[in-house]
Amino acid sequence: MPAAVSVESVGKTYGSVTALDGATFAADAGQVTAVLGPNGAGKTTMVECCEGLRRPDRGSVRVLGTDPWRAGPDHRARVGVMLQDGGLPASVKPLRLLTHLASMYAAPVPVADLAGRLGIDSFAGTSVRRLSGGQRQRVALAAALVGRPEVVFLDEPSAGLDPHARLDVWELVRSVATDGAAVVLTTHSFEEAERLADRVVIVAAGRTVADGTPAEVAAGGTLEDRYFALTREARL
Numbered sequence: 001m002p003a004a005v006s007v008e009s010v011g012k013t014y015g016s017v018t019a020l021d022g023a024t025f026a027a028d029a030g031q032v033t034a035v036l037g038p039n040g041a042g043k044t045t046m047v048e049c050c051e052g053l054r055r056p057d058r059g060s061v062r063v064l065g066t067d068p069w070r071a072g073p074d075h076r077a078r079v080g081v082m083l084q085d086g087g088l089p090a091s092v093k094p095l096r097l098l099t100h101l102a103s104m105y106a107a108p109v110p111v112a113d114l115a116g117r118l119g120i121d122s123f124a125g126t127s128v129r130r131l132s133g134g135q136r137q138r139v140a141l142a143a144a145l146v147g148r149p150e151v152v153f154l155d156e157p158s159a160g161l162d163p164h165a166r167l168d169v170w171e172l173v174r175s176v177a178t179d180g181a182a183v184v185l186t187t188h189s190f191e192e193a194e195r196l197a198d199r200v201v202i203v204a205a206g207r208t209v210a211d212g213t214p215a216e217v218a219a220g221g222t223l224e225d226r227y228f229a230l231t232r233e234a235r236l
Helices: 043-051 094-102 111-117 133-145 163-178 190-196 214-218 223-235
Strands: 005-014 017-027 032-036 058-063 079-082 151-155 182-186 199-204 207-212
Touching: 005 043, 017 032, 017 043, 017 058, 017 182, 017 199, 032 043, 032 163, 032 190, 043 058, 043 151, 043 182, 079 133, 094 111, 094 133, 111 133, 111 163, 133 151, 133 163, 163 182, 163 190, 190 223, 199 214, 199 223, 207 214, 207 223, 214 223
Parallel strands: 017 207, 032 182, 032 199, 079 151, 151 182
Antiparallel strands: 005 017, 005 058, 199 207
């Protein structure tokens, strides 16, 4: 079976700045792929190319066999996206937003189920602008998942969450992958990568410097130690 997400030798520059310099990775259906890298390493640009938000200057990106930059509405309906800034309308209340989004899909996840699993019920009557950062994170995650996507891109889904909420998010993300979706998430948390991911991709200086299971990438040590060694070497 072809990978649900395939990135091959992708390059992207912004003026004199090289954001990606031959990045390559793949993500399979039914798995969680965690992308780690220092700030400015290119991981967000790489994921945005997969989401169709950026057009690579060179290389190939395919999501569900399609170039996401040229994809139409039918393709986009099969892909869930959680952006770093949430991208949520400020004046709307969470349940109204999720109900509206669910109405756009043929077989959405029941809004009540998502709201219950993510604890959204407790602040359902508060407008997005008045929510805490962690609460907005949970609404943004629910918005990305409500359409039962086949591929999900999550930008730091547990950032800003308390330990209990983080565990709830991890359990939900794992269940989405178990149900057959390909989940690609960016993270700065080694614990998240080790406990949640089937594959770990480390990006540094615009290149993929490691790709494998957490144990393979750790290479007999710890994932954290291996990460710092690889990213340090990439800067030299």
